[in-house]
Amino acid sequence: MEIMELLKSRRTYRRFEQKPVEDNIVNDILTAARYASSAANRQPLSYIVVRSPEIVKQVFDCTRWAGYFPNDSGRPKSGEEPVMFIGIVENLSINRNADTDAGLAISNMTLAAWSHGVGSCIIGACDRTKLFGLFHLTEDQKLHTVVAFGYPAHTSRIEDAENNEIRYHLDPNGNYVVPKRRTEDVVCFL
Ligand SMILES: Cc1cc2nc3c(=O)[nH]c(=O)nc-3n(C[C@H](O)[C@H](O)[C@H](O)COP(=O)(O)O)c2cc1C
Structure with missing residues (x-):
């Protein structure tokens, strides 16, 4: 896809087909994160890839969706949930100010996914305390966001x-x- 069309069509998706994301696409998403610029090239980020349905469900239960919509109506319903999450983890001992790095990595990841037709939703509104335990994080780590992935079951336009x-x-x-x-x-x- 031409770059401007990729940027325009790579939107947030909140309902997904129940079809796994293939390994080669997951590899591209993670390689795209690796290619991102990083302040002083310190690379303080690491990634937790959640694909097993049981743990995807546990992560999903820690996420909130479409805050503008009333009564949680933007939350994916049964049969519409994401099939994969990637947790973006900051290593505080490498850089305590990794917000821009995380944004750039997330941008690369979601664009790489979308180049394969895989949609995503960045989730800032998540229960970081629960996810800290679920992801077995340590005191020098901080969860930045989780990103949900899957093949979209709707369109989105600007x-x-x-x-x-x-x-x-x-x-x-x-x-x-x-x-x-x-x-x-x-x-x-x-
Ligand atoms: C830092 C960040 C946090 C976000 N957190 C959430 C979230 O918790 N839940 C959600 O449904 N969408 C979340 N979004 C998606 C935004 O709502 C979405 O990007 C915005 O509505 C614009 O839509 P677009 O991505 O298609 O341009 C987040 C986006 C960003 C960049």
């Missing part, structure tokens, strides 16, 4: 934001629409 309305919504077919502020509204040329 539209121009009107009147500062940036909340995503569903169209009549249940597909996501994601308002983005226009370039001219967020860019200043000097």
Whole structure:
């Protein structure tokens, strides 16, 4: 896929087909994370790949979805759950300020996944205390986020934001629409 089309179509997905992500795609996702830039090239991140259905369910139970939607209605229902999670772990003894590194790695990972048609949802709203135990993390480690993956069961498209309305919504077919502020509204040329 051409890069701009890849960037435009790589959206957040919150309902998935119940079909595993193939090993070669998982390898590409992890290699893409490895290729990401890192402050002073310290590389403080490591990754926990969760693919076994029992542990995927335990991680899923620690996640919250689509905060703009009422009554948890954006949460994947039974038969729509992600089939894989990757936990992004910061090693605090290497760098205590790894937020940008994590963002770049997540961007690479989700783009690599999407280049194979695998959708994702970055999950910041997760129970880090429970996941700390589930992932067997140590005191010098911190969970940044988990990213959910799977083949999407819906579409998602960008539209121009009107009147500062940036909340995503569903169209009549249940597909996501994601308002983005226009370039001219967020860019200043000097
Ligand atoms: C740092 C970060 C944390 C996020 N956390 C969540 C989350 O906890 N649950 C969720 O459903 N979506 C989460 N998202 C997805 C955003 O809601 C989504 O990126 C946004 O609505 C724009 O949609 P787009 O990714 O298709 O552009 C997160 C995204 C980012 C970048």
